[in-house]
Amino acid sequence: MSNPKITTENYNMEQILLPLSIHEETVVPQKRNITPTFIPYDNKQTTVIFDIQDLIPSHHVARVIDQMIGYILFRAL
Template identity: 60%
Template structure:
């Protein structure tokens, strides 16, 4: 004999009530002397990598829209 389980047929909806409270904005501290390092990602790809071939193929596609 097997026992069959079923899900409840009614759906209970809950109403969320938000209390209006005065919250002050929270700001994260930051340092204005932070350094930003910029680097070219192409410097990380070897000269004989397949991604360079794919890049050349995509760049050779005409960008103009023909109507």
């Protein structure tokens, strides 16, 4: 944009360069030498599945909350 009434002979529309210099560097990631860690296999391993219901006492508040949520979900469907 230039206005002939206010344009002077030193008027310049180019961007003024600041004295700051920007250096762009490309960083090449280095390969990491990581050796895989394996857990030794034991064919005598067993998997134990615990039933949480057995761990909660019959008079615990968690059983009441479980029944309430089950009732709400059953009614919602």
